Amino acid sequence: MVQNYLRKIIKKNNRRPFLISLIFVVILLAVTIQESYKWSTLFTPLTAVNSIESIMDLHKQNKFYFQLKKADIYPMDFGIYNYHTVNGIKTSEEELTQIYGILQYDDGYLLILLPKDYLDMSDDELASVTAVADIESLNDGDYHKEAYEEMVKVLSDAYKIEPSVVKENVAEICITIPDHGRLNDQLLFIFYLLGLLISLVFFLYHLLVAFQYRQSRFYKRLDRIGSAEDMEYSINRAAEEGACLYISTLRPSNYAGIVTSDYIIGKKGMSLALGNTRNLVWVHLKLIKHKSHYITVGKTYQVLFYFKDLKAPIAINCPKEDVAANLIDTVSETLRVYCGYSKELEQLYKKNFDAFLKEVHSRKPVEDQL
Structure with a gap:
């Protein structure tokens, strides 16, 4: 029986891109599922909240983005800095990128992370902030936990009560006001979705080639040059005859x-x-x-x-x-x-x-x- 060497080489060359496309599909699908708590509110109308209770209700429902309405905000002396290093040596001055503050409504307080531009806002502007915000757990970073402890200390000193009492009444979550609202996450979602669709198309194509080698682009390219079947026959006969x-x-x-x-x-x-x-x-x-x-x-x-x-x-x-x-x-x-x-x-x-x-x-x- 004459072996089909053209089929062998096509399938051999198909194996690596098949595995790569499968890996991309699995990774992007896993990321999409993992971040699904964000995606669920990316393109839907925002829920407007004007109390700590309504924010906590959203958190219990695993909602992410919402509309913060007329909140009172007090910036703290606690922020996130970044700087450039080369081989562990700092090469530029620290730059303030975000600041923490205290979010206040009539029914309580929460930790809030703000764009650094909020430092330039007047007291009147900070007393009635309306913005797109999201809810994060303190487990998303040690820096949030440090800021939470700092906020507890500020409230404890202000009301002359024990920090433990403050913690009993202030939830361990962080409200974040992003610089660009939902835009960055919307773009990221579109990027992931396109990547997943493209990877899926490539995976399905290479899966088809694994079973039907004549559906490969290479085989079809041979048909445009001449007769792919004649070339296939010529190559297989030469191999069979030791030529x-x-x-x-x-x-x-x-x-x-x-x-x-x-x-x-x-x-x-x-x-x-x-x-x-x-x-x-x-x-x-x-x-x-x-x-x-x-x-x-x-x-x-x-x-x-x-x-x-x-x-x-x-x-x-x-x-x-x-x-x-x-x-x-x-x-x-x-x-x-x-x-x-x-x-x-x-x-x-x-x-x-x-x-x-x-x-x-x-x-x-x-x-x-x-």
């Missing part, structure tokens, strides 16, 4: 490649590509060093195939130098094409493709130029 110059479908997908007397299948970036050997003009070896912390930890020997009808070479990666050298020798002897690296040709290829084709043609054996 393949090179074949690798069992290695990791990075090393996948097929070379017959008629066709060459390799990679352009992460995608499979096919070239007709009638249009092959130049072949050479390229060494790729893989580094970690400036230390070479591995090497890939890449054979590059240049075609006169393609503006980018097709690459076949080889794990060992002798494998790549044998491939180039076989191609040179069988396909009668110029092989060997030339800096002059590489520069011409990048700058003047027509001049490159003329120069590489002149370097072929005289009998092959006729």
